[in-house]
Amino acid sequence: MHHLNAAAYFAAVPARMRRRKQIRFPLLGSVDFQWHDNLGICHSGEGQSRDISEHGVFVETCACPPLGAVTKAEIQIKRSHNAATTNPIALEGRVIRVERRDKDVTTCTGFAMRTLETFFNDIDGRLDGAKRN
Numbered sequence: 001m002h003h004l005n006a007a008a009y010f011a012a013v014p015a016r017m018r019r020r021k022q023i024r025f026p027l028l029g030s031v032d033f034q035w036h037d038n039l040g041i042c043h044s045g046e047g048q049s050r051d052i053s054e055h056g057v058f059v060e061t062c063a064c065p066p067l068g069a070v071t072k073a074e075i076q077i078k079r080s081h082n083a084a085t086t087n088p089i090a091l092e093g094r095v096i097r098v099e100r101r102d103k104d105v106t107t108c109t110g111f112a113m114r115t116l117e118t119f120f121n122d123i124d125g126r127l128d129g130a131k132r133n
Contacts, residue, residue, distance in 0.1 A: 022053040029086070031057075033073035035065040035095075047110065049075050056114045057091060064108035069095045071113055090119040 027049060034044040047061025057075065065071045071093060076086040093115040101107045 022055050024051040024053045024058075026050070027052045027075075027077060029075045029077040029089075031059050031061070031073055031075050033059065033061075033065070033071050035069040035071040037066075037069075050110065052089075056093065056096070056112060058110055058112045060110040062108065064098045064111045065095045067095055067098055070116075071095055073113065091115050092117045 029049050031047050031049050032044070033046070034042055036042050043063075043065070045061050045063030045065075047059045047063070050058040050060050052058075052075070057073065059073065073091045073093075075089045075091070077089060078086050091113065093113040095111050096114045097112040099109045099111065101109050
């Protein structure tokens with residue numbers, strides 16, 4: 001995991017992706033997520049967060065939930081660059097966009113999720129509260 005400074009972020013992220021109402025932070029961490037299909041079968045995947053905002057997260061992965069799926073995710077954020085311990089952020093939201101590689105409908109590169117609810121843990125690992133969006 002690494003953190004980008006603001007100059008590197010603006011150089012790396014296309015202008016169309018910076019035209020957001022919420023500030024997106026280039027916060028990278030490992031992500032575990034799950035969703036249920038129309039038959040109620042639970043699916044899961046893992047990936048890496050690309051960025052996060054007050055109202056959503058983008059996850060880079062090869063195992064994307066379908067558009068519109070209610071998805072639960074947990075992002076593990078390291079406390080510092082060399083830290084062994086992490087602080088989890090638990091999210092529940094709806095998939096609002098699935099990105100595909102070169103118009104290949106079978107291969108996804110990631111998905112955007114608009115959060116419905118977010119839980120943070122404090123430094124001692126206790127649940128610090130929930131934010132409803």
